[in-house]
Amino acid sequence: MHTVLEAKHINKYFKKPVLFHVLKDINFTIKKGEFASIMGKSGCGKSTLLYILSTMDTDYEGELFLNNELITGQDRQHLSYLRNKHIGFVFQFHYLLSEFTVLENVMLPARKLAEKSAQEIEHDAMQKLKMLNIDHLAKKRALQVSGGEKQRIAIARALINNPSIIMGDEPTGNLDSYNAENVFNIFKQLSSEEGLSLLVVTHDEDFANKTDRIIQMGDGKIIT
Numbered sequence: 001m002h003t004v005l006e007a008k009h010i011n012k013y014f015k016k017p018v019l020f021h022v023l024k025d026i027n028f029t030i031k032k033g034e035f036a037s038i039m040g041k042s043g044c045g046k047s048t049l050l051y052i053l054s055t056m057d058t059d060y061e062g063e064l065f066l067n068n069e070l071i072t073g074q075d076r077q078h079l080s081y082l083r084n085k086h087i088g089f090v091f092q093f094h095y096l097l098s099e100f101t102v103l104e105n106v107m108l109p110a111r112k113l114a115e116k117s118a119q120e121i122e123h124d125a126m127q128k129l130k131m132l133n134i135d136h137l138a139k140k141r142a143l144q145v146s147g148g149e150k151q152r153i154a155i156a157r158a159l160i161n162n163p164s165i166i167m168g169d170e171p172t173g174n175l176d177s178y179n180a181e182n183v184f185n186i187f188k189q190l191s192s193e194e195g196l197s198l199l200v201v202t203h204d205e206d207f208a209n210k211t212d213r214i215i216q217m218g219d220g221k222i223i224t
């Protein structure tokens with residue numbers, strides 16, 4: 001199966017206040033359609049790793065490949081393009097623009113990529129909203145919808161450019177168990193039916209236990 005994400009010998013040091021070796025020789029691959037979670041105690045380096053994998057942090061040692069392309073060492077502009085095109089993000093807090101409509105929020109990453117007309121983008125955004133059963137919310141402003149709906153809108157937004165991988169940082173951290181299960185089911189369906197890869201940092205054991213693979217971290221290393 002095609003490899004979507006590969007981390008090879010990733011090491012990261014924070015230099016202040018004192019030199020701190022935060023990530024220690026991290027190696028793993030995520031295949032097409034794989035749904036993996038990252039677990040580990042607070043402070044073990046999960047967010048630091050996700051920040052590197054998402055191409056936001058370029059200050060690390062080792063090599064990172066996205067769809068077999070070496071992304072380590074690429075310039076910021078190209079990284080921004082790759083991130084927008086191939087990676088969808090879902091966070092604990094949805095970061096929707098509250099005064100914009102739901103539809104406008106979902107369209108934003110596609111407008112930034114600027115590879116399609118406004119009409120095509122709107123059509124795609126409606127398709128994503130339909131897929132997530134929230135197309136009836138399209139014209140509402142983001143501040144007018146519930147927490148669970150906001151997270152589904154954030155997922156639609158993450159999907160708008162048809163990414164290869166969704167990266168999540170505690171995507172169910174702010175949801176009740178009903179909505180958390182709903183988000184899990186959406187992710188599961190995206191991986192098994194659409195071949196999307198997912199890599200989700202979570203403290204939620206129930207969520208992690210249902211994913212294809214748990215990457216367990218401890219003290220800056222992958223334990224299993």
Ligand SMILES: Nc1ncnc2c1ncn2[C@@H]1O[C@H](COP(=O)(O)OP(=O)(O)OP(=O)(O)O)[C@@H](O)[C@H]1O
Nearest residue numbers: 014016017022040041042043044045046047048049
């Ligand atoms: N900018 C920074 N400078 C120095 N140390 C940092 C910096 N950011 C994080 N750290 C330290 O690096 C370690 C890993 O932090 P990180 O946020 O990656 O952990 P985490 O596993 O995501 O934790 P949590 O589950 O609490 O979110 C922690 O000890 C943290 O204090």
